[in-house]
Amino acid sequence: MNSKKQNQPKDIFKRLKKNGTKFVRVLFCDNANIIRSKAFHIDVLPEHFHTGVSITVAQQALPVMYDAVISETGLTPVGEAWLVPDWSTLHTLPYTPTHASLLGDIFKDGSPWSLCPRTFLKRAIATAEKAGLQIKAAFENEFYLLKSTSDSITPTDDTVFASTLGMNINCAVIDDIADALTAQEIQVERYYPESGPGQQEISIRYSDALQAADRQIIFRETVRGVALKHGLTASFMPKIFADQAGNGCHLHLSLWEGEQNIVPDSDGIEGVSKTARSFIAGILEHLPALMALTTPSVNSYRRIRPHFWSGAFRAWGLDNREAAVRVPSNFAPPSPTHFELKTVDASANPYLALGSVIVAGLDGINRGLDVGEPVAIDPGNFTPAERETRGIDALPSSLGEAIAHLLNDDVLQNALGSELAQAFIGVRRAEWEAMKDMEIEEEVKILLSRY
Numbered sequence: 001m002n003s004k005k006q007n008q009p010k011d012i013f014k015r016l017k018k019n020g021t022k023f024v025r026v027l028f029c030d031n032a033n034i035i036r037s038k039a040f041h042i043d044v045l046p047e048h049f050h051t052g053v054s055i056t057v058a059q060q061a062l063p064v065m066y067d068a069v070i071s072e073t074g075l076t077p078v079g080e081a082w083l084v085p086d087w088s089t090l091h092t093l094p095y096t097p098t099h100a101s102l103l104g105d106i107f108k109d110g111s112p113w114s115l116c117p118r119t120f121l122k123r124a125i126a127t128a129e130k131a132g133l134q135i136k137a138a139f140e141n142e143f144y145l146l147k148s149t150s151d152s153i154t155p156t157d158d159t160v161f162a163s164t165l166g167m168n169i170n171c172a173v174i175d176d177i178a179d180a181l182t183a184q185e186i187q188v189e190r191y192y193p194e195s196g197p198g199q200q201e202i203s204i205r206y207s208d209a210l211q212a213a214d215r216q217i218i219f220r221e222t223v224r225g226v227a228l229k230h231g232l233t234a235s236f237m238p239k240i241f242a243d244q245a246g247n248g249c250h251l252h253l254s255l256w257e258g259e260q261n262i263v264p265d266s267d268g269i270e271g272v273s274k275t276a277r278s279f280i281a282g283i284l285e286h287l288p289a290l291m292a293l294t295t296p297s298v299n300s301y302r303r304i305r306p307h308f309w310s311g312a313f314r315a316w317g318l319d320n321r322e323a324a325v326r327v328p329s330n331f332a333p334p335s336p337t338h339f340e341l342k343t344v345d346a347s348a349n350p351y352l353a354l355g356s357v358i359v360a361g362l363d364g365i366n367r368g369l370d371v372g373e374p375v376a377i378d379p380g381n382f383t384p385a386e387r388e389t390r391g392i393d394a395l396p397s398s399l400g401e402a403i404a405h406l407l408n409d410d411v412l413q414n415a416l417g418s419e420l421a422q423a424f425i426g427v428r429r430a431e432w433e434a435m436k437d438m439e440i441e442e443e444v445k446i447l448l449s450r451y
Contacts, residue, residue: 155198246303282364
């Protein structure tokens with residue numbers, strides 16, 4: 001249900017009441033990328049329509065492992081913030097039809113809070129618009145469907161990439177996921193089983209940057225909610241099985257000036273415009289630090305390995321699935337129309353990840369950075385000396401390394417602002433210290449249901 005059609009409290013109340021709605025969930029995503037919500041009953045909707053529901057400021061100080069405040073975030077249990085509903089994002093939930101949900105912005109003292117991730121993305125979008133650019137994006141998710149028992153986690157199938165048998169086995173749940181996304185006005189484009197047993201990929205239509213991040217929250221919620229109705233567990237955890245494919249969440253981006261997509265340029269290198277190449281150069285320039293935001297879990301770095309199609313090297317290339325930034329070609333002109341950052345997974349808060357990528361790309365444009373020549377082979381097949389000659393280096397191999405790079409990246413730190421940077425880094429440092437020596441089985445116990 002979109003408030004463009006019915007945007008007054010009485011209209012929304014009547015429609016929700018008619019649909020049998022009992023609770024309205026206001027969703028937010030914290031610094032650990034756990035999707036959380038507070039809900040209000042439909043009968044008190046008018047009281048919460050403008051102000052939403054209150055939360056403690058300490059919500060932005062909680063790590064993924066447990067609900068305990070990390071003091072290094074600078075936050076304490078003292079202080080109140082408000083989840084203010086964005087009624088344009090309201091939908092009844094197909095998998096729990098007595099509940100509706102919408103996204104919220106976090107306010108404090110009557111103004112957008114500096115620690116609100118959604119507000120951070122809005123600031124990045126506004127900066128791009130001042131430069132005459134609009135950013136369109138889509139998150140492309142991989143996830144596992146699992147049958148949980150008391151002592152093991154078993155995939156729904158044991159098939160290979162794009163297996164039609166895998167499609168047949170998972171048809172009912174995949175169809176229900178697609179229907180549920182469509183009911184929430186998210187256009188499903190493609191589906192296929194991925195390489196891992198029980199692993200799936202569903203791609204959705206791109207949209208404006210803020211809506212793309214909102215859709216990532218809705219997508220994760222929907223996949224997990226529908227799977228649960230089928231007696232299954234869906235998990236986006238980056239690396240569940242040590243010997244199987246990991247879950248990526250590739251970020252697709254395009255740059256626009258009004259109605260004109262400015263990525264393609266027939267005279268540009270590989271058909272990519274100068275502006276887009278500078279944007280890509282900015283991403284690659286900041287990528288070691290960006291990874292603290294785009295691959296921000298300890299578990300993420302089990303997936304990011306050479307020869308695993310995960311973007312383990314700082315490089316770009318046309319149709320190169322081993323480069324951190326891939327430029328996909330199209331069957332027919334114009335080509336290419338967008339580019340893809342592969343070094344992303346669904347342990348990332350989509351507002352922080354996308355906002356930071358925009359900031360990095362804009363820095364590349366502002367500084368006139370040159371992305372250099374594209375890489376036409378797997379960068380992992382170069383010798384170390386060849387990579388050095390070509391300016392290709394391996395990306396961080398641990399969250400600890402990525403955090404260290406972020407601490408030294410003034411552009412990203414300034415964009416986040418001191419308070420958000422401190423809180424985010426405090427949370428992720430706590431996770432690194434707590435989990436850096438864990439075996440994968442211990443990580444799975446903590447993270448499987450979080451992501």
